Amino acid sequence: MDALARSLADTGLPHPLLVDAARAAIAEGDPEDVEARARRHAHTAARAMLQPVVNATGVLLHTNLGRAPLAVAADAAFTNLELDLSSGRRGSRHAHAAALLARLCDADDAIVVNNGASAVLLVLAALATGRGAAVSRGELVEIGGGFRVPEVMEQSGAKLVEVGTTNRTRRADFASAVENPANDTALALKVHQSNYRIVGFTEHVTVAEMSSLNVPVVADIGSGLLDAACPWLGDGPPAWLAGEPAARQTLADGAALVTFSGDKLFGGPQAGIIAGRADLVNQCARHPLARALRPGSLVLNALQQVALAYLRRDGQAIEFWRMASLATADLESRAQVVVAESGAGKVAEMASVPGGGTLPGTEIDSCGVVLDGDHTAALRAGTPPIIARVSDGRTWLDLRTVAPDDDQTVIAALKALG
Numbered sequence: 001m002d003a004l005a006r007s008l009a010d011t012g013l014p015h016p017l018l019v020d021a022a023r024a025a026i027a028e029g030d031p032e033d034v035e036a037r038a039r040r041h042a043h044t045a046a047r048a049m050l051q052p053v054v055n056a057t058g059v060l061l062h063t064n065l066g067r068a069p070l071a072v073a074a075d076a077a078f079t080n081l082e083l084d085l086s087s088g089r090r091g092s093r094h095a096h097a098a099a100l101l102a103r104l105c106d107a108d109d110a111i112v113v114n115n116g117a118s119a120v121l122l123v124l125a126a127l128a129t130g131r132g133a134a135v136s137r138g139e140l141v142e143i144g145g146g147f148r149v150p151e152v153m154e155q156s157g158a159k160l161v162e163v164g165t166t167n168r169t170r171r172a173d174f175a176s177a178v179e180n181p182a183n184d185t186a187l188a189l190k191v192h193q194s195n196y197r198i199v200g201f202t203e204h205v206t207v208a209e210m211s212s213l214n215v216p217v218v219a220d221i222g223s224g225l226l227d228a229a230c231p232w233l234g235d236g237p238p239a240w241l242a243g244e245p246a247a248r249q250t251l252a253d254g255a256a257l258v259t260f261s262g263d264k265l266f267g268g269p270q271a272g273i274i275a276g277r278a279d280l281v282n283q284c285a286r287h288p289l290a291r292a293l294r295p296g297s298l299v300l301n302a303l304q305q306v307a308l309a310y311l312r313r314d315g316q317a318i319e320f321w322r323m324a325s326l327a328t329a330d331l332e333s334r335a336q337v338v339v340a341e342s343g344a345g346k347v348a349e350m351a352s353v354p355g356g357g358t359l360p361g362t363e364i365d366s367c368g369v370v371l372d373g374d375h376t377a378a379l380r381a382g383t384p385p386i387i388a389r390v391s392d393g394r395t396w397l398d399l400r401t402v403a404p405d406d407d408q409t410v411i412a413a414l415k416a417l418g
């Protein structure tokens with residue numbers, strides 16, 4: 001077994017994993033080709049590991065591919081995570097990235113938790129346990145990955161106060177729910193319909209209308225668009241962003257708190273941000289769940305880097321926005337090079353999508369390469385794996401989501417398809 005494991009050392013896997021592969025191959029009971037089978041087991045183990053992939057799907061925020069692309073290279077180092085460098089006393093981990101995020105949203109204060117779902121959970125637990133939280137029936141939604149508003153509400157200990165109907169909710173519905181003493185309403189929650197639309201005979205209550213209710217309004221905007229004016233993009237907001245709620249404007253409209261994800265339109269690491277009124281943020285920070293949901297310095301460091309890029313108005317430094325704002329003509333030139341150098345496929349117009357459960361139905365004009373037949377398995381088998389899309393019996397590689405440095409990888413993989 002040991003000799004067999006050692007014969008696989010060139011795979012680069014640590015010895016205990018090679019022993020597992022050798023053991024699995026021997027357990028199959030067939031002495032023939034045992035080394036080849038052990039090598040296949042080692043290969044399977046290596047493929048299961050977290051590794052970079054080339055995203056040729058055109059889905060900018062692909063949940064299976066880790067949503068927003070992120071570069072964080074950091075040498076081993078201590079940080080001032082909870083040290084106040086000016087006083088030398090214990091500091092707060094919310095003093096770094098969270099402070100910059102508050103500045104970006106024009107909020108009094110902010111804290112960072114593990115993800116968007118935990119941001120909503122913490123807000124409800126800290127502000128409404130044992131009391132009522134009023135939500136429109138049209139917003140009792142499930143967002144991908146099993147985030148269901150009624151279930152999160154139940155976990156938080158808040159009591160759901162359903163308001164209005166599935167398709168129509170008016171301010172007066174909220175007002176009577178909030179004024180009914182039996183509901184003991186602590187807050188009104190507005191949940192962005194991130195991944196679906198209700199169309200037809202509909203009526204929604206805006207945050208601005210809700211802000212005059214006698215309870216704080218919490219808006220779960222989900223996607224993490226910071227500012228509808230997109231000052232980090234030279235040309236202002238792209239057309240496909242129309243109607244997406246933004247943190248800054250939602251707070252300006254009177255929300256007491258907003259919650260959003262770090263890895264959707266914000267373009268950072270997986271995180272959840274709670275921003276708004278200082279007393280409410282503080283109540284969240286003091287709740288015992290805040291300790292369980294807090295992020296570590298890796299995440300806070302990555303968020304801080306993205307926040308600084310926003311403050312510098314440097315959208316090009318944020319990978320999501322760099323990709324989202326590429327001109328189709330530039331993608332077309334790259335596609336021509338890929339087709340010419342690989343001798344495979346044809347240049348084709350296609351449509352990218354924001355993805356990540358944001359902006360349903362929204363398409364961004366794009367360009368890439370299309371091949372007859374389904375080649376996704378072969379492309380996925382390469383190193384790095386290339387993830388492409390199949391439709392109409394053809395394989396589509398959208399270059400908007402492929403980093404230009406990976407074009408050579410795509411060319412080599414297409415050549416290898418033969």
Ligand SMILES: *Cc1c(COP(=O)(O)O)cnc(C)c1O
Nearest residue numbers: 115116117143192194221222261
């Ligand atoms: C995505 C989303 C969530 C969940 O956020 P995660 O970061 O995936 O946990 C919650 N609410 C809304 C409105 C969302 O769009």
